[in-house]
Amino acid sequence: MNMTNYKSKLFLGCGLLSGLWLNSQSLYAQTLSFQDAEKQLLQSSYSSQAYQSLEQASKLEAEAVKGLGLPRVDLNVRAYAFRNELDIPLGALKNNLEQSLTNGLNNKIDEFNLAANIANPLKEGLQQPIHDGVGLIPDTSKVVLEDQVIRPTVSMMMPLYTGGLTHSAKEIANLQVGRSQLSNQQQQDTQRFELIQSYFNVQLQKQLHAAAVFNLNAMQQHYRNALKMEQQGFISKGQRMQFEVARNNAERSQQNMQTNLNASLFQLNNLLQQSSITELSTPLFVNQTEPQALNQLLKTFSQNSALIQKMQLDTQLAQANVKAQQAAKKPNVFAFGEYSLDQNQNWIVGVAARYNLFSGIDKNKNIQAAELKRYATELLTSRTQQEIENLIYKSYSEALSAQQSHALLEQNLKAAQENLRIQELSFKEDIGTATQVIDAQNMLSGLRAETALNAYKYVMSLATLLQSHGSITEFPNYIQHTNTHYIR
Numbered sequence: 228m229n230m231t232n233y234k235s236k237l238f239l240g241c242g243l244l245s246g247l248w249l250n251s252q253s254l255y256a257q258t259l260s261f262q263d264a265e266k267q268l269l270q271s272s273y274s275s276q277a278y279q280s281l282e283q284a285s286k287l288e289a290e291a292v293k294g295l296g297l298p299r300v301d302l303n304v305r306a307y308a309f310r311n312e313l314d315i316p317l318g319a320l321k322n323n324l325e326q327s328l329t330n331g332l333n334n335k336i337d338e339f340n341l342a343a344n345i346a347n348p349l350k351e352g353l354q355q356p357i358h359d360g361v362g363l364i365p366d367t368s369k370v371v372l373e374d375q376v377i378r379p380t381v382s383m384m385m386p387l388y389t390g391g392l393t394h395s396a397k398e399i400a401n402l403q404v405g406r407s408q409l410s411n412q413q414q415q416d417t418q419r420f421e422l423i424q425s426y427f428n429v430q431l432q433k434q435l436h437a438a439a440v441f442n443l444n445a446m447q448q449h450y451r452n453a454l455k456m457e458q459q460g461f462i463s464k465g466q467r468m469q470f471e472v473a474r475n476n477a478e479r480s481q482q483n484m485q486t487n488l489n490a491s492l493f494q495l496n497n498l499l500q501q502s503s504i505t506e507l508s509t510p511l512f513v514n515q516t517e518p519q520a521l522n523q524l525l526k527t528f529s530q531n532s533a534l535i536q537k538m539q540l541d542t543q544l545a546q547a548n549v550k551a552q553q554a555a556k557k558p559n560v561f562a563f564g565e566y567s568l569d570q571n572q573n574w575i576v577g578v579a580a581r582y583n584l585f586s587g588i589d590k591n592k593n594i595q596a597a598e599l600k601r602y603a604t605e606l607l608t609s610r611t612q613q614e615i616e617n618l619i620y621k622s623y624s625e626a627l628s629a630q631q632s633h634a635l636l637e638q639n640l641k642a643a644q645e646n647l648r649i650q651e652l653s654f655k656e657d658i659g660t661a662t663q664v665i666d667a668q669n670m671l672s673g674l675r676a677e678t679a680l681n682a683y684k685y686v687m688s689l690a691t692l693l694q695s696h697g698s699i700t701e702f703p704n705y706i707q708h709t710n711t712h713y714i715r
Contacts, residue, residue, distance in 0.1 A: 259508060260507075261423075261509035264507075268418055272498075282411045285407035300381065301381070308374070313371075315370055325358060325361040378567060378569055379567070381565070381568065390556070399548070406537055410537060419700070422498065423690040434714060450470040466661045473669075528615055539608060636677060643671040647668060650666075678714060
């Protein structure tokens with residue numbers, strides 16, 4: 228067997244391996260599309276359930292304060308027993324009694340019209356017995372009061388004026404509902420971005436692994452044929468060892484790619500709370516048309532971004548807090564009433580006002596602090612808008628760059644395929660070297676890997692652009708664009 232026949236078999240084997248590599252791409256079962264993965268994630272993820280619960284909690288809290296400002300009615304029951312000992316002074320009572328008895332007897336004596344020599348001695352003689360008799364009464368008397376009472380009452384209190392505190396409380400509760408809704412939307416957008424990153428990273432690793440497997444098989448076939456040719460004396464040991472080193476490097480690269488693929492699959496399964504997802508049906512892609520106009524994206528992101536809208540609500544919440552702090556300085560006016568449900572049927576109604584003079588808290592400083600917080604939220608919102616503008620510009624530029632690179636990579640792939648064919652023919656005709664063939668093979672494999680990497684770069688740039696703009700929900704539409712190149 229001549230050298231030409233060996234080389235022909237060598238490259239016939241490489242051609243067959245190339246066909247097997249292309250066919251292997253169609254063997255991936257279409258088990259989970261990106262749209263299905265997105266639906267599954269948003270329905271069952273822990274984050275989605277948590278934020279939905281928080282949103283519902285905010286709605287319930289807002290409903291709970293709708294009745295603020297209405298009368299408060301309470302049913303009260305007091306059951307108590309008491310005993311009270313009192314020492315009542317009787318001195319004044321004794322003096323009044325003695326004076327009253329004395330005056331009464333004197334008036335009676337005067338009614339008899341007795342002579343003065345008789346009436347006066349009689350009056351004087353009675354004074355002492357009266358004094359002595361009254362003196363028998365103690366100066367104090369101990370009184371013990373005891374009772375057991377069960378007293379049910381109905382009480383009512385209705386705020387008439389709170390300085391705006393009631394309105395502020397309702398406003399804050401309603402704003403919190405809107406904020407919770409935006410937080411839920413924001414976390415859903417974040418999860419969509421995480422899914423894009425994880426899902427298409429698996430597709431990237433599959434492409435890199437397939438390229439590595441293809442390269443390994445090609446190098447293995449090169450090595451086998453080179454070994455036979457060395458044994459027949461057609462090539463030197465050094466040439467054979469070149470193929471052996473290339474094969475070993477290809478095997479090491481394939482092992483690394485397999486490790487990366489396994490890690491990416493684990494991450495995706497963990498994100499979706501699954502354990503058996505291995506095949507994905509939505510490939511990497513590059514749209515051939517540009518995204519929306521950059522100027523339009525920069526103009527409209529404030530109306531679309533859940534983050535910006537939430538920060539704007541934070542400013543409104545801060546303003547409502549300023550009003551609440553101002554209301555705390557104002558008086559409160561309320562009506563009240565109480566009706567006894569026992570046999571006595573006692574009741575009371577009235578209007579009361581309360582104005583705090585001192586509580587140990589400087590309310591003016593609280594107002595100043597609330598105003599500073601509101602001002603800070605405005606500044607932070609403006610700063611966040613600047614950062615989003617930068618991110619939109621950067622991701623837009625990177626997406627365009629990836630599109631341009633894809634077109635060039637397609638040209639380079641065609642050139643690399645042709646170069647490999649030429650190097651194979653040159654080697655077969657004894658005018659080329661093993662190194663040239665190996666380099667051509669590695670270049671083709673590297674370009675295939677680079678094409679996949681560039682497609683992943685485009686996908687992530689597009690996802691970043693849409694998320695920054697607040698329109699990441701439109702990402703599946705880009706997958707379905709007519710003018711789109713898929714990396715399979």
